[in-house]
Amino acid sequence: MERILTRWLDIPDIRRLDVYEANGGYQALRKALFDMKPEEIINEVKNSNLRGRGGAAFPTGTKWSFIPKDSKKPVYLCCNADESEPGTFANRYQLEFDPHQVLEGILIACRAVNAHVAYMYFRGEFTHQKRTVEGAIAEARAKGYIGKNIMGSGFDVEIYTHRGAGAYICGEETGLLESLEGKRAYPRNRPPFPAIQGAFGCPTVVNNVETLSNVPWIIKKGADWYRSIGPEKSPGPKLFCLSGHVNKPGLYELPMGFPLKDLIYDVGGGISDGRKLKAVIPGGASFPPFTAEEAEKVMMDFDSVRAAGSLMGTAGVMVMHDDTCMVDVLRTIAHFFHHESCGQCTPCREGCGWIEKLMIDMEAGRGKVSDLDVMLNVASNMEGNTICVLADSLAMPTRGFITKFRSEFEDHVRLGRCPFRDRDGRLAPPAHAAYQEGDHA
Amino acid sequence: MPKLTIDGKEIEVADGLNLIQAADQAGIEIPHYCYHPGLSIVGNCRMCLVEVEKAPKLQIACNTRVAEGMVVHTRSARTRTAQKAVLEFLLINHPIDCPVCDQAGECKLQDYYMDYDQQPSRFSLGKKNKKGKAIDIGSDVMLDQERCILCARCTRFFDEITHTSELAIFGRGDHNVIDHWPGKPINNKYAVNVVDICPVGALTEKDFRFRMRVWYLHRTPSVCAGCERGCSIDIHHHRGRVYRYKPRHNPDVNGYWMCDEGRHSFVALQSESRLTTPLFQSGDRMAAEGWQPALERAAARIMEIGRTSGANAIGAVIGAQATNEEAYALKRLVKTTIGSDRIAGLCWSPPDASGDDNLLIRANKNPNLRGLEALGISPQNLDQLSASVAAGQLKMLIVLRADLVRALGEQEFLKRFGALDYMLVLDTDANETGQMANQLWPIAAFPEIDGSFTNFKGRVQRLQSAFAPPGQALSAVEVIARLGRQLDGNERVGSAEAVFAEMAAEEPAFKGLSFGGLGPHGRDLVA
């Protein structure tokens, strides 16, 4: 497959405007400004079946069509560059190595929803990426792609950059909007939806960096071309963040619907240390894991992963071999969500900490078998009952790990310690040279 | 007017209501913490989750508007599971120190636990998070961060009502705490409202802390006498003592709030200087006597002065602290029974008192100026009155709730009123004017009064007596009735209700109003 989202691998300097232009850059924007009406842009994106890459897989064209056509208030576009999901590292490369592709996507989206102001919300740690993008914005402005009367079309767009302070919840779209407005990133109740009342009370579209990067290609090559890549309902090129116990972890651009097995064994070079696969989380930390057996059969697109009982989320694929303690993994995940819950909703604020506390005991061999049922019940009391889906993001893996690897939890209780550690709580002597004692700690 | 069904009850309610309000109209309680009708909706506590048919997830009732044909279940198995879950979650890090918590007895954690949960926690006690306790956060407010359920009512109050944002949530997740900004404790004239709206014992009032268990308190609806706004309040009292005032919702006067000054105004009324028996001047001191001799003494003086100098030698000064009924009763006594038209009002606020603001507080600290004016008792007449004293035409003054000496200053008072032969003062305390009186009669203070005030916008509101006045003190209306009978032998009903009925019949401004008809929110003056 031709590379689309990772062209810097073929064209090293594509982050520079002249190189980007020489490779067809900003032609899609020209088309969108001069040859297409906003309605036509939205329809093209709708027909492409592009779905959001930020985690929720919502159809992008449909999201844009929710913006009121005759809004008396200004319309805003927010590019979500908060990328904080564990095991997820696609946007950071895109921003660093091909910023103009993101900017072109933003500008076309602005034209589609008639926004004249776009905000880019960067994760707190993305200082370098933000600087790169700001350089690209300056270049593009000098060439008349950003600012007043873009390319002589009469259409204006201003792009502002904003860096968060490093909380995961700032990536949730309404938390992002609150943070952008200068408040605590407390996600908002919906309704009202951002399309009606988003940033500063005005209609707003929030899209992920990767989502927007697909847009220039859809405009340039058409929806039919786009739909021909991967499955019809969940098409397009996709960035997979492969991490964990594989020989070649990294960022890979592959068509949607790529077999998970091939991702791990061919692209990823197989399981590290010659070990066997035990589990894979297909979409960051927020979703149930697949067992090795399940992983054999799954195709990596939104609908197939869902049908197999998990969600593809950000396509942060985390691979775990058979020397991995599933109890410790769930404890780590619980620690993450406990640490990152904004604390607004009672079930999430209290439930995440409760599960983590039980998991600390469980991993240390102090747990009880009945704790497993308590955790399953706590998870179900959290799920679907909160303002945003962070609560679900711990509930789902909790249920997934406990039901799929229950015997491992029971082993901890029976032995009174972690079977993967020695009696003093240190990791068992490494079966493989690369593994250092204390890595789990 | 959408029709909807809640727990099988079909109801029709106004458009735009949320499900908590709609259910309330059907007599169904949907438990809630963060929702407060006077504040914006944040939907964070999740206590109000209910099942709405056709919605896949449970919905928060506070953020769900009624819609035609909606079918809601507030007691279904799914709803109950969610309610129990939220309560269990809320309590896992809660200290449960009810025995030493002032909120106990009026705590929504206790109440809902009893109503909706009643199950032992599955969380082990040793693992609770520790946070700050008994923190002085400024004004009259104490904070216990461990008891806080992070409903954000207090922060919303300061954000949305006073627009001063003194409190905020700091930290993240279950380490979130309420606090003030570093180095900036609360300094706000409305601060104690956050104590009222805090659903648990996280915010308590310094003044009230550890003074009384709330289940001993009786509540009497009344009106704050702190300024001419006249906020609706509940008087919380026990055995003849006021322990606190709480604002009572009145959409036409004060909304859900009151100011801290008004809230603490009862303290002065319970001072040790309260009068408990009628006094009269005997040589250079005041001596006590019973009501009958006191009434006879006053009546004799009135008749004598009337005989020698004419009825117009007797006048009255009525403070804008008096109720409509008291003012009307004394006006009628002076005009009709005695036959004088020398009546003036007194309206005075301490010079250091707080000024008007754009929320509730009024610079005029007199609760019934508008009522006096409606009865034609004008403070402007005071100069005329003192001129007639100087001219030797006015010899005796009946002074009701009007501390002339304090208002005018002693020198000025003596210059203007020093030539009086006789002064009969009706008041609650032996104030400076009372100390110059020939007779000083003890009357009921605000928590003890039945009657009404007319606020500066013309709203006539009911005051209700919470308990009897101390000692032999009587309601001013009763005292005036007795004095009237002493003068002309006619029996009078000394009740506020009877006086109000007469006032409504006689006074154009009060036409058509009735005491009972004032209701909890009051009624507007006719003109």
Ligand SMILES: Cc1cc2nc3c(=O)[nH]c(=O)nc-3n(C[C@H](O)[C@H](O)[C@H](O)COP(=O)(O)O)c2cc1C
């Ligand atoms: C807790 C939480 C964190 C999220 N973090 C991110 C993020 O870092 N980046 C992102 O693009 N979307 C994130 N999302 C998803 C956004 O809410 C939103 O769905 C997305 O930005 C929409 O863009 P898309 O339609 O292009 O996918 C997060 C969602 C949740 C619930």
Ligand code: SF4
């Ligand atoms: S679910 Fe959790 S993270 Fe999301 S708003 Fe509620 S408390 Fe915050």
Ligand code: SF4
């Ligand atoms: S807040 Fe309520 S439940 Fe908590 S300690 Fe006080 S009275 Fe008890």
Ligand code: SF4
């Ligand atoms: S202090 Fe009280 S009102 Fe404020 S957030 Fe906590 S529980 Fe709510």
Ligand code: FES
């Ligand atoms: S009252 Fe509805 S969520 Fe708190």
